[in-house]
Amino acid sequence: MTEKILRxxxxxxxxxxPYDDQSQIRxxxxxxxxxxxxxxxxxxxxxxxxxxxxxxxxxxxxxxxxRIRIGNFxxxxxxxxIDIDQVDEVISMADEIMKSGLKEMDASHIACAIKAExxxxxxxxxxxxxxxxxxxxxxxxxxxxxxxxxxxxVQHD
Numbered sequence: 724m725t726e727k728i729l730r731x732x733x734x735x736x737x738x739x740x741p742y743d744d745q746s747q748i749r750x751x752x753x754x755x756x757x758x759x760x761x762x763x764x765x766x767x768x769x770x771x772x773x774x775x776x777x778x779x780x781x782x783x784x785x786x787x788x789x790r791i792r793i794g795n796f797x798x799x800x801x802x803x804x805i806d807i808d809q810v811d812e813v814i815s816m817a818d819e820i821m822k823s824g825l826k827e828m829d830a831s832h833i834a835c836a837i838k839a840e841x842x843x844x845x846x847x848x849x850x851x852x853x854x855x856x857x858x859x860x861x862x863x864x865x866x867x868x869x870x871x872x873x874x875x876x877v878q879h880d
Contacts, residue, residue: 729871730770730803732836733757734829734846735780737864738793742786753847756864760845763871764800772839773797774805776813776831805835813838823854833859843867 740754763769778797784790805813816834821827829851836844837858844861846852852861862870 728768728770729843730772730839730841731760731764731843731845731867732772732774732832732839732841733760734832734844734848734851735777736847737845738777738781738796739784739789740847740864742789750847753864756868757845759868760864760871761796769871770802771797771800772803772805772836772841773801774813774832774835774839775807775810776805776828776835780828803839803841805838809838820854820856825851825854829854833861843870 737753737757740750740757743750743754745751745754760769764771778794781790781793781797784793813831813834816837817827817830820830820833825833829846829848832846833844833851833854841859844859845864845867846861847863852863854861
């Protein structure tokens with residue numbers, strides 16, 4: 724029996740955490756959690772899902788070095804990619820999600836994560852963290868580390 728690997732989707736704010744002002748304790752802790760998660764992805768302990776929307780958003784990053792680093796990570800470590808050819812389904816799901824008050828880009832990211840059959844959607848956006856549904860769990864990186872720790876403990880027992 725093969726164990727199920729958790730699949731996650733990180734939104735754009737997660738990718739940019741290490742480049743944000745680390746003098747704020749919340750940002751610093753979330754950035755450290757994101758780096759730990761990123762290393763778990765590199766080691767194959769977690770699957771990463773990304774999308775054409777994430778690539779589009781990253782390509783608009785005005786900080787060229789950050790854009791390149793993030794783009795390379797996405798390119799090298801994505802297990803599941805939601806491509807533009809699935810735009811109709813993504814828009815349909817995003818329209819439903821936006822009825823809750825979320826903005827189009829946030830709703831589109833969540834829709835892509837659901838389409839990619841992710842277990843978790845990670846964000847640091849407080850408004851997005853308040854959204855909930857029965858298709859995906861939405862957490863910040865620190866909360867996800869607690870889940871990850873529990874699942875790894877169970878897998879090692």
